[in-house]
Amino acid sequence: MNALLVVAAVVGAALVGALAVGYRRGNTPAVVNTAAVLCLTLLPPAAGWLFGDGPATAGLPSLTFATAVAGFLHALGMLGRYESVGWWDHLTHTISAALLAALLYAGLLVLAPSIAAAGALLGTLALGVLWEVGELIAREVAERYDIEPVLVHYGRRDTALDLVFDAVGAGLVVVLDLRLFHPVAEWAVRASGIA
Structure with a gap:
């Protein structure tokens, strides 16, 4: 398995954690945005699965990783970083x-x-x-x-x-x-x- 996919899976698990925190806090915007990001993060691996691994889909692990990281940072922002850390946005x-x-x-x-x-x-x-x-x-x-x-x-x-x-x-x-x-x-x- 590609190392980037492993790291993306870890970040994806962190996204699930952020989703749970948003839900526990009753933070609807955080829940909706984090759920959307989770769906986006799953698109590249789904494309790889549907169309097979190989040279044509070689960039999908990088796309999965980049989407997961950007989404996780956004999820943290929705959970309060946007208000508490001036440069987070x-x-x-x-x-x-x-x-x-x-x-x-x-x-x-x-x-x-x-x-x-x-x-x-x-x-x-x-x-x-x-x-x-x-x-x-x-x-x-x-x-x-x-x-x-x-x-x-x-x-x-x-x-x-x-x-x-x-x-x-x-x-x-x-x-x-x-x-x-x-x-x-x-x-x-x-x-x-x-x-």
Whole structure:
């Protein structure tokens, strides 16, 4: 078994622990977000299982590991780190944006190499803006129905900083030319019949 998958399984167990803590505390946003992250963490191994191991799925352990780590840091944030540790939100946005940018970058390197860098940066920022809009919508829906929002909006300054750190994460991927998920992108493009 791949060492990254073993570590990802350990982080996945920690995610289950975070889910239990959120449930015990009655922290609905932490429970919902951690459950979503657990589902996302299971997608790469499920793809490997469905499509078989081999060169085509060689990047899946890295994707599983990166998703589990980013998700665990987010889960810790939902359990209180966002309020108690001033830089925690910046860390999670940087890491999550880097993961997203690495996936976009890999896909664009396969489909349209000439725009891979710009596309990864712009795509990550566009999705970051959508996330921030989602936080606003979650707040509005929660206020309207008098429920706890599953995503928390901390204000305009926080939104601006979130987007700055999204850009930092994406920029690191492009500047360092990180091709961690290139095999996954090649496999996905072949499997989908796009190219």
